[in-house]
Amino acid sequence: MDLFGSDSDDETIVNSSAIIQSIIPRIRNYIDRLIKQTCHDLNQLHQEPLSTELAESFVQFQNQLDVTCESLARRGCEAALCNLKSKGKWEHVCWRELFVISKLILVGIELRKNDFETAVLEADYAFILGAPKEETNLVFRLVAPILEGSRASTETGQLLGLQEVHELVATQWNDAVLSQLVPLPSSTSIKVFPGFLNSEELELFRVENVPCVMTNGAGSWAAMNKWRDLNYWKTMFGNRIVPVELGGGATDSIANWKEEMMPLEQFIDSLGGSSVAYLAQHPIFDQIMGLNKDIVTPLFCTHNGRQLKSRSIWMGTASTVTPLHFDSFDNFLVQVAGLKLAVLFAATETPNLYTIESSTEIATASQGNISSIDVASPDYSAFPKYRDAVGQLVLLKPGDVLFMPRGTWHYMRSLTPSLSTNFWFE
Numbered sequence: 001m002d003l004f005g006s007d008s009d010d011e012t013i014v015n016s017s018a019i020i021q022s023i024i025p026r027i028r029n030y031i032d033r034l035i036k037q038t039c040h041d042l043n044q045l046h047q048e049p050l051s052t053e054l055a056e057s058f059v060q061f062q063n064q065l066d067v068t069c070e071s072l073a074r075r076g077c078e079a080a081l082c083n084l085k086s087k088g089k090w091e092h093v094c095w096r097e098l099f100v101i102s103k104l105i106l107v108g109i110e111l112r113k114n115d116f117e118t119a120v121l122e123a124d125y126a127f128i129l130g131a132p133k134e135e136t137n138l139v140f141r142l143v144a145p146i147l148e149g150s151r152a153s154t155e156t157g158q159l160l161g162l163q164e165v166h167e168l169v170a171t172q173w174n175d176a177v178l179s180q181l182v183p184l185p186s187s188t189s190i191k192v193f194p195g196f197l198n199s200e201e202l203e204l205f206r207v208e209n210v211p212c213v214m215t216n217g218a219g220s221w222a223a224m225n226k227w228r229d230l231n232y233w234k235t236m237f238g239n240r241i242v243p244v245e246l247g248g249g250a251t252d253s254i255a256n257w258k259e260e261m262m263p264l265e266q267f268i269d270s271l272g273g274s275s276v277a278y279l280a281q282h283p284i285f286d287q288i289m290g291l292n293k294d295i296v297t298p299l300f301c302t303h304n305g306r307q308l309k310s311r312s313i314w315m316g317t318a319s320t321v322t323p324l325h326f327d328s329f330d331n332f333l334v335q336v337a338g339l340k341l342a343v344l345f346a347a348t349e350t351p352n353l354y355t356i357e358s359s360t361e362i363a364t365a366s367q368g369n370i371s372s373i374d375v376a377s378p379d380y381s382a383f384p385k386y387r388d389a390v391g392q393l394v395l396l397k398p399g400d401v402l403f404m405p406r407g408t409w410h411y412m413r414s415l416t417p418s419l420s421t422n423f424w425f426e
């Protein structure tokens with residue numbers, strides 16, 4: 001039996017060459033569009049040898065001289081990664097293009113070798129570090145599914161479902177405990193509705209800039225049961241590479257924070273551990289296509305001419321923390337498994353929340369959407385106006401959908417291993 005479930009060798013050749021024939025030209029076109037500018041920019045940065053090697057590797061790729069091409073492409077990836085690590089970000093867009101182009105060449109070479117597993121792995125790296133989703137889409141749509149379900153796993157762990165979470169809330173996470181965890185200066189209650197509101201009702205919340213929770217609004221998603229099962233992730237997608245934030249969180253110093261790319265199975269193994277690990281804000285639905293059938297994008301995201309901007313997964317251990325910030329898109333955050341605490345402030349509270357304005361304070365603050373306030377341990381002497389802030393504490397249970405209009409300040413902390421998805425739209 002071959003990879004396509006067929007007994008005939010001919011069939012394999014026909015199918016795999018059909019796949020290869022649809023993907024390689026796409027890779028070639030992409031590189032064709034970018035390589036001149038990338039080489040020019042590398043030259044400007046006095047990286048002439050890299051620029052020459054990149055151009056040479058593309059020529060060899062086109063001529064199917066894959067053996068020598070491979071080592072040139074690997075060198076390109078390494079040089080780009082080295083630059084990224086030393087500077088902490090892409091110093092110039094051409095370094096990212098060097099990485100993406102070199103990785104896509106490697107994808108093509110692996111496909112020509114019929115090594116589909118390595119081709120997908122290389123495409124994962126390209127995707128995570130900046131390849132447009134259109135360029136990796138065919139690999140993820142046509143090649144990756146062939147490999148799914150092929151891995152053995154002895155994992156029996158489950159993330160918490162609604163019933164277990166209800167028990168935990170009754171026994172452990174009562175209001176007094178939560179307000180100790182996040183001592184708000186003053187608070188109001190969020191509006192809560194059973195099930196998903198219709199578009200007209202949601203429109204009122206959007207226009208008025210008021211968040212709300214729809215309990216069990218996503219209760220019917222296949223993901224609610226399927227994704228709790230850690231075995232599902234490992235056997236189906238265990239080899240896929242994902243970017244994971246390690247350390248930081250509620251229980252560790254931010255100084256220990258780092259990001260690593262690792263196979264999903266390694267990340268899943270870390271979920272029950274004591275160190276914080278977070279697969280955060282990752283557009284996994286453009287990478288692992290098989291997950292799309294387990295969720296439903298709310299119609300409201302595209303209602304009345306609106307556009308869906310992106311969909312992400314937020315999966316991690318207990319004690320992950322997303323600091324207080326706001327986004328410029330409307331948002332549905334869906335809790336799929338485990339328990340998460342959300343702390344919200346309306347956009348009108350901005351004067352009390354001490355936005356970090358300067359891009360020099362911390363690199364990620366340059367968008368001006370992050371607060372200086374640590375809501376778990378507020379420093380009132382440094383930030384006295386925070387005393388006037390009125391917030392909301394919201395416990396998110398499996399199936400719950402939190403609607404946050406753009407501009408809503410939010411802080412999130414997982415109280416157990418947790419899995420959420422979100423939809424940004426405008």
Ligand SMILES: O=C(O)CCC(=O)C(=O)O
Nearest residue numbers: 314322327333412420422
């Ligand atoms: O769940 C989290 O940790 C953060 C979610 C978030 O910031 C968002 O959905 O915008």
